[in-house]
Amino acid sequence: xxxxxxxxxxxxxxxxxxxxxxxxxxxxxxxxxxxxxxxxxxxxxxxxxxxxxxxxxxxxxxxxxxxxxxxxxxxxxxxxxxxxxxxxxxxxxxxxxxxxxxxxxxxxxxxxxxxxxxxxxxxxxxxxxxxxxxxxxxxxxxxxxxxxxxxxxxxxxxxxxxxxxxxxxxxxxxxxxxxxxxxxxxxxxxxxxxxxxxxxxxxxxxxxxxxxxxxxxxxxxxxxxxxxxxxxxxxxxxxx
Numbered sequence: 001x002x003x004x005x006x007x008x009x010x011x012x013x014x015x016x017x018x019x020x021x022x023x024x025x026x027x028x029x030x031x032x033x034x035x036x037x038x039x040x041x042x043x044x045x046x047x048x049x050x051x052x053x054x055x056x057x058x059x060x061x062x063x064x065x066x067x068x069x070x071x072x073x074x075x076x077x078x079x080x081x082x083x084x085x086x087x088x089x090x091x092x093x094x095x096x097x098x099x100x101x102x103x104x105x106x107x108x109x110x111x112x113x114x115x116x117x118x119x120x121x122x123x124x125x126x127x128x129x130x131x132x133x134x135x136x137x138x139x140x141x142x143x144x145x146x147x148x149x150x151x152x153x154x155x156x157x158x159x160x161x162x163x164x165x166x167x168x169x170x171x172x173x174x175x176x177x178x179x180x181x182x183x184x185x186x187x188x189x190x191x192x193x194x195x196x197x198x199x200x201x202x203x204x205x206x207x208x209x210x211x212x213x214x215x216x217x218x219x220x221x222x223x224x225x226x227x228x229x230x231x232x233x234x235x236x237x238x239x240x
Contacts, residue, residue, distance in 0.1 A: 001045045001125070002068070003143060003154050004203070005029055008058030008107070029058050030067060040068050045116075047074040047124055049156025050137035051083040051104045055203075059107040066110050073111040074124050076132075078139030080115065084108055133158055133189055135182025136175075142189065144198075151198045158186050162205040162222040169219050190220055199225065 007026040030040055046068055048056050059073070060066055082088075083104035092098040118124055118141055120132035131142040136157045143154040159165050160173060169187050172179035193200060194215050202209040202222075211224040 001047065001128070002043055002071075003047050003201075004049055004055040004156070005046060005058035005068075007054050008060070008067075027058075041070055043068045043071045045074060045125065046071045047118070047128070047143060048079070049142065049154065050140040051075065051079045051108060052137060052157070053100060053103055055156070057103050057107050060110050064106065064110055071111075072114045072116050073108070074116040074118050074130075075108070076119070076130075076139030076141055077117040078134075079137055080108060080117070080139070082138045131189070133185050135178050135180075135185040136173075137177050140177075151196070152201060153189075153193055153198050154201045155189070155203075157204065158189060159202065160204040162202070166213070166222055167216075167219040191215075194220065 006029050008029070033040060046059070050056075056075075058067065083101060086101055086105055088101050089098045092101065116124065118130035120130060120141070123129050124143070127146045129144040129146070131144055131153075133140050133142045133156070140156060140158075142156055142158060145152045145154065159169075160175070165171065165173065169190065170183055172183055176182035190213055194213050197212070199210065199212055202211075205211070205222060206224070208227055210227065211222060214221045214223055
């Protein structure tokens, strides 16, 4: 199972107006998986938090072929229907925004016969629960991953910066679909995560984005989990 798949390798969209903003390091998911001994054909499920370029544009190659041919695709129906609706393109204010829709359509449609529409509080597979967190994208979701009595929350794009946006959680972020709703959603989920002492996976925090949150006055403090790069198993110890 994979959670999101990055910008991808297809030149038509993955490296168009969006790619240069990310940098030259995109498009390495498949090579790195193979180097780790993982065959993309072995992936049974790709679970998307949402359908922005840096989360779903790695689903197909330059010719529209599925890079994960045996995988089902989990995504909210709201996000799928919104980002694959090409009628939004004429009204999009910039080419960058237009590419969001054309790129999502190009990557998601080849999986139309393998879709699993996720819902808030519903299990995607045993041990994996979807959690609605709208605001950043119309159908943005988190994933709670339960194992051995502990829980890791994949927060998707609930937050994009581990210092400024955590210290000022009420501030609105320009790349959110509904910025005021996103700020409200972020605080609600972060308060619960802190209270229940769950570990989190945060894509946009410093590598590898694993750690905990601690309440700090009106905001939060990021507490990164020490990583042993020589170990094959990473434990997510709770905060004391």
